[in-house]
Amino acid sequence: MDRHLPPAGRWQLAARAQRMQPSALRELLKVAERPDIISFAGGLPSPYALPVERLQASVERILRHDASGALQYGPSEGYLPLREAIASRLTRQGAGISPAQVLVTTGSQQALDLVARVLIDPGSRVLIETPTYLGAVQALAQYEPVFEEVPADAAGLLPERLDEASMRHARLLYTQPNFQNPTGRTLAHERRIALVSKAMRNGLLLVEDDPYGELVYSGATPPSLLSMAPQGVVHLGSFSKVIAPGLRVGYVVAPDELMLKLLQAKQASDLHTTGITQRLAHALLTDGEYDAHLDAIRQRYRAQCALMLECLAQHMPEGVSWTRPSGGMFLWVTLPAHIDSASLFDDALARGVAFIPGASFHAVAPKANTMRLTFTTATPSQIETGIARLAQAIKARLRNTEACLSVS
Amino acid sequence: MDRHLPPAGRWQLAARAQRMQPSALRELLKVAERPDIISFAGGLPSPYALPVERLQASVERILRHDASGALQYGPSEGYLPLREAIASRLTRQGAGISPAQVLVTTGSQQALDLVARVLIDPGSRVLIETPTYLGAVQALAQYEPVFEEVPADAAGLLPERLDEASMRHARLLYTQPNFQNPTGRTLAHERRIALVSKAMRNGLLLVEDDPYGELVYSGATPPSLLSMAPQGVVHLGSFSKVIAPGLRVGYVVAPDELMLKLLQAKQASDLHTTGITQRLAHALLTDGEYDAHLDAIRQRYRAQCALMLECLAQHMPEGVSWTRPSGGMFLWVTLPAHIDSASLFDDALARGVAFIPGASFHAVAPKANTMRLTFTTATPSQIETGIARLAQAIKARLRNTEACLSVS
Structure with a gap:
């Protein structure tokens, strides 16, 4: 028997496949799809924008x-x-x-x-x-x-x-x-x-x-x-x-x-x-209606982006900052340096809102205190409620951290 | 200036891409699609079989x-x-x-x-x-x-x-x-x-x-x-x-x-x-009609396969043999060893019929005296005409070869 033979049912994979890792993000997106969750996670178009x-x-x-x-x-x-x-x-x-x-x-x-x-x-x-x-x-x-x-x-x-x-x-x-x-x-x-x-x-x-x-x-x-x-x-x-x-x-x-x-x-x-x-x-x-279709999408997304920016300004505590996109689907939030957005995810989920922790978006050195928010998928009222909930989760985390710091 | 730098506009390709070769078959299939050609070349379903x-x-x-x-x-x-x-x-x-x-x-x-x-x-x-x-x-x-x-x-x-x-x-x-x-x-x-x-x-x-x-x-x-x-x-x-x-x-x-x-x-x-x-x-x-749909396709292709086999038996000269498939879309013709089907392709095309030279279907050592014929795409009357034309091309080639042999 060849000593290099893999055990039955174990196949020798290509080196590239050995390195492939299951995506944690996929599991997270599945959770975010629960109907009781307001999701700013997936990068989806608005269902109202589909022609x-x-x-x-x-x-x-x-x-x-x-x-x-x-x-x-x-x-x-x-x-x-x-x-x-x-x-x-x-x-x-x-x-x-x-x-x-x-x-x-x-x-x-x-x-x-x-x-x-x-x-x-x-x-x-x-x-x-x-x-x-x-x-x-x-x-x-x-x-x-x-x-x-x-x-x-x-x-x-x-x-x-x-x-x-x-x-x-x-x-x-x-x-x-x-x-x-x-x-x-x-x-x-x-x-x-x-x-x-x-x-x-x-x-x-x-x-x-x-x-x-x-x-x-x-x-x-x-x-x-x-x-x-x-x-x-x-x-x-x-x-x-x-x-x-x-x-x-x-x-x-x-x-x-x-x-x-x-x-x-x-x-x-x-x-x-x-x-x-x-x-x-x-x-x-x-068909001659493409530019009108684009205009309609742009109008919808422009309003949703502006609304999310407004809600962020209204609810977010000091120390939180965000980008101000002039297009697209996403904005990027930076939390105080000591907050890990991956652990914040569970708190936010318990409050009925989801986002994507920013660490996922780095090829080499992840930054843990960031998150991506999609402003295209949720409805305006969901954006209002969702951002308020997210701000509550962040404020609670900040209070806990302060409490810990004062104890230690 | 770095001596390893490629000349402007020339990019360093991955080793796998350097080995990629344009497919001669693609060019050949384009020719076979000419409306004046009866094509046994492409591996296409019959247009009549599309639901x-x-x-x-x-x-x-x-x-x-x-x-x-x-x-x-x-x-x-x-x-x-x-x-x-x-x-x-x-x-x-x-x-x-x-x-x-x-x-x-x-x-x-x-x-x-x-x-x-x-x-x-x-x-x-x-x-x-x-x-x-x-x-x-x-x-x-x-x-x-x-x-x-x-x-x-x-x-x-x-x-x-x-x-x-x-x-x-x-x-x-x-x-x-x-x-x-x-x-x-x-x-x-x-x-x-x-x-x-x-x-x-x-x-x-x-x-x-x-x-x-x-x-x-x-x-x-x-x-x-x-x-x-x-x-x-x-x-x-x-x-x-x-x-x-x-x-x-x-x-x-x-x-x-x-x-x-x-x-x-x-x-x-x-x-x-x-x-x-x-x-x-x-x-x-x-939808409950799938098996009936399959039966209809099978009936059509079974008849076309039988017809092509019958036409081959009727027209092909001695020394040419072929497979007798019990399913699928293709049959495989073997010519006398000295006939290169790639060079026969042009003769056949001039007579209005196309096939795929068999050399394309080998990973290592091509055999030049073979060809693939698709029996699903052409209509029954095209099969009759096309196989007769193909046989003429082969017979002409055999006559030429004999003439050359008797001269030399």
Whole structure:
């Protein structure tokens, strides 16, 4: 008997799989879904923002006029009219993009997976802003990079803190410049210029993830990194926040040489994205009502964001601060340094409100005294009640801490 | 300037991406789609087999009664009622499976990708039958294994040719036991018993890919490998051939310890499979007409398979042989040893007929004198005309070869 043989029923996993850890966040989100809980946890669109009637009408048309196209195998690149519509929208927004540069993906999560697969070897250096989108960390981590966190403040990552030697040896830098998940912050225009110029000088590929860019509530969004350097940026987009996440339709725009490899990885991953949902995204994007639909969502979310900010100002005790997003779905709360938001979670849950502890959003060094709040999902009255409850939980924790300090 | 810096606009790719090659097959399939060509090339269902009306009715119901479920984010494991319906169908077919063992995937292509990602390190040994499904080779090859081909004949792979030392050191063995792509062959019952017993004895994980199992036209299909050894088999299934490929809904059944890792990889890959299409697969699987639908497809394909076999017998010259599938979509033609089917492709195309050269279906050592023919897509009259044209192309090639031989 071979002594290296694993015991019956135990299979030898790939090194990357041995490192995979179950997500604590998943369990936490399940709890937050309980009907008695006001949840600021999940990153979901408002149920009132889903264009159900237009989707019903469109799917009926698609299955009547293009059933075979929607139901048979399709090209791995994606449905051509959708790629054309995406390229044309990006071009109107300032980046001159051709449909050949657009690959449709099964949500932008798949785009992250493909980009990571094509670019990351075990041990490759990856620069990532902090805090950052958890799903990106999960996708990238599968391919076993060494993460290096890029410091950031309320105006996004700090280009001057990027080390040029690190940049030259890194495979990519990952960032969400607009209304970032989890902080809601936006990368300032002058920092975009500095980042792009420093990246291009040092041969660093920028991965610009932009699922929230259309959800702008005040001011103008600075130009995309893609528009500044189309040959040096991989740009990810999604219809999850502006049409519906369940469609699983996103896209990636990449320089030609990378596109070829991304396409091959896409083909090996799932052959192509669902035919029906690609056509639905195309129908909604081009039926002439898309901008009106976006305006309606923006109006709803703008009001909910303003309300949550107002409630925070009204209820939160001294020592608690938060971001003031000009778009997106999230804001980011910083508690006094000694409060661990993970342990606060249970107190908040007992009071009927849920959030996501901020430690989840770091690739390397978690900060325990932070939390992410979603302002899009809950109704206005839930926002009022929920923020009041959350403030009570924080105040109680502060009183306990003071009591402990005075005893000790 | 760092001398290791790549030239501007050239990015350092992961080793796996450097190895990725553009698929010649894709170009060939594009040519085969020309409307003037009778195509036996693509592995597509018949357009007449797509249950368009039932899908129309179901999608209307889903968006009326369960819009939020279908359109919001869903669980990475998949839509629970669909997982229950799959488990219950597999259980009726002899494998006692619980819904917790079923992970819904974006087509079974994604299941292949996830299985490979979780099990294969660069250099890992992978056993694979020959010839084999090209999409499996592409999915597995991304993770840089060393393939070892397992010889096979008309009754499938040959368990007695499996080397026990190889089995002990391999991460997995990949096989399609039913109506295999590309040959149409089925693994004989006694070989299944021998394979499972030898694999279990040597700690080898079997990956059983079964997209065609429901498409049976004569006799009874032997029991699945999964039913013989549920703790030693990863089983892949798909709705692409029995409902519609464009839905991109498949599934993987795996032992618990692997399921946990597959789920994490799935989450990082695309969060979850499209909500609408999972519900469509569930609706069609459980509306009471599924077995009647399968019977109708089987009847159509059985007749088309019989017709193609009849036309081959009628038109093909001596020295050409082919498989006689009892199910599935494909049959496999072997030409005289000196005819390269890749160069025959252009002759056939000039006569208005397309197939896939067999060399594409080998992980290691291609055999050039073979081809795959799909009997499901073309109409009966196209099958008659197409096979006659193909036979003419082969006969012309044989005459040319004889002429050359008599000259030399």
